[in-house]
Amino acid sequence: MAAPHPSLQEIGRILLDAPSIVIASHTRPDGDALGSTIALADTLRELGKTVVAVNQDGVPQRYAFLPCASSVRKPGAVKELAGAPLFVALDTSSPERLGDEVWKLVANRSATLVIDHHASNQKFGDVHHVNQESPATGQLIYELIETMDWPLTPTARDNLWVAMATDTGSFQYPATTPRTFAIASRLLEAGVDLSWMSVALFQNYPFRRLELLRELLGTIRRSAGGQIASWSMSRELIKRLGIQPDDHDGLIDMLRSIAGVVVAASFEEEADGTVRISARSTDASRANVAQICQAFGGGGHRLAAGAKVQGTLESVSERFLAAVTQELDHDGTP
Numbered sequence: 001m002a003a004p005h006p007s008l009q010e011i012g013r014i015l016l017d018a019p020s021i022v023i024a025s026h027t028r029p030d031g032d033a034l035g036s037t038i039a040l041a042d043t044l045r046e047l048g049k050t051v052v053a054v055n056q057d058g059v060p061q062r063y064a065f066l067p068c069a070s071s072v073r074k075p076g077a078v079k080e081l082a083g084a085p086l087f088v089a090l091d092t093s094s095p096e097r098l099g100d101e102v103w104k105l106v107a108n109r110s111a112t113l114v115i116d117h118h119a120s121n122q123k124f125g126d127v128h129h130v131n132q133e134s135p136a137t138g139q140l141i142y143e144l145i146e147t148m149d150w151p152l153t154p155t156a157r158d159n160l161w162v163a164m165a166t167d168t169g170s171f172q173y174p175a176t177t178p179r180t181f182a183i184a185s186r187l188l189e190a191g192v193d194l195s196w197m198s199v200a201l202f203q204n205y206p207f208r209r210l211e212l213l214r215e216l217l218g219t220i221r222r223s224a225g226g227q228i229a230s231w232s233m234s235r236e237l238i239k240r241l242g243i244q245p246d247d248h249d250g251l252i253d254m255l256r257s258i259a260g261v262v263v264a265a266s267f268e269e270e271a272d273g274t275v276r277i278s279a280r281s282t283d284a285s286r287a288n289v290a291q292i293c294q295a296f297g298g299g300g301h302r303l304a305a306g307a308k309v310q311g312t313l314e315s316v317s318e319r320f321l322a323a324v325t326q327e328l329d330h331d332g333t334p
């Protein structure tokens with residue numbers, strides 16, 4: 001295969017040379033995971049390749065509107081794979097995040113190609129294109145398509161828009177660059193229906209999301225002199241309201257957007273006796289949440305990271321808040 005740090009040209013060549021390809025992204029997929037998966041799969045199919053797109057958790061209701069969403073299957077629904085496929089893992093920093101069933105499906109793969117933008121990427125494949133400067137994996141897929149002079153299909157266009165719009169927090173997060181806007185502009189020129197897209201993405205939530213928010217607001221905790229804001233989601237609450245994992249996508253931004261907050265944290269009690277931590281930082285120089293979450297067995301980006309930790313809601317949140325407080329103290333600011 002190619003050099004350890006292959007160019008997009010080399011990545012494109014590897015994809016073109018593969019007789020068949022399986023593309024997957026991380027469990028509990030977000031807009032970037034699904035958008036890049038569908039966009040790359042559709043582009044390669046347009047080029048005549050045999051492509052299977054999978055996600056262990058399938059496509060959540062929130063993203064069912066994505067063009068060709070139904071082309072992403074759960075691994076169990078894939079009956080047969082032709083030969084030894086090239087396996088492409090998108091937007092996924094560690095092998096565990098793909099899920100066991102995906103690895104089982106690609107047991108006879110010829111090689112693993114990783115395309116990602118997480119700084120914490122563990123380089124678990126044979127060939128890696130990891131660019132942590134990129135605000136979204138979708139932006140890397142666009143660069144690949146442009147570099148290779150491949151056609152931009154309407155499906156790829158719309159899915160790349162969703163990938164970039166969601167992972168940049170509607171083009172607001174610091175990783176958003178002039179290049180991001182240049183690509184967004186090209187996607188709009190190519191025909192993205194912006195108002196339809198915005199309604200589908202941000203103005204079409206189920207009522208239970210608001211019911212959840214009402215409850216979460218009652219659990220808000222501020223610590224470290226208002227520099228940390230957090231809330232907790234108990235199993236009981238999740239069951240009572242019938243909350244789906246994607247129902248609270250982005251709600252944590254409400255905590256992050258409070259004046260003076262450096263770290264926002266959300267704690268979610270899981271059915272398996274673990275607590276899922278989501279953390280956001282407003283200032284990477286004061287609190288790098290990827291680093292803090294790594295100490296808890298997780299990972300992510302400097303400003304957005306997470307972990308899954310064994311323990312009760314109370315014990316895990318106490319430990320995590322203590323670690324964040326220490327990090328903020330360490331910085332020397334009161």
Ligand SMILES: [Mn+2]
Binds near residue numbers: 032033117135137167
């Ligand atoms: Mn991403």
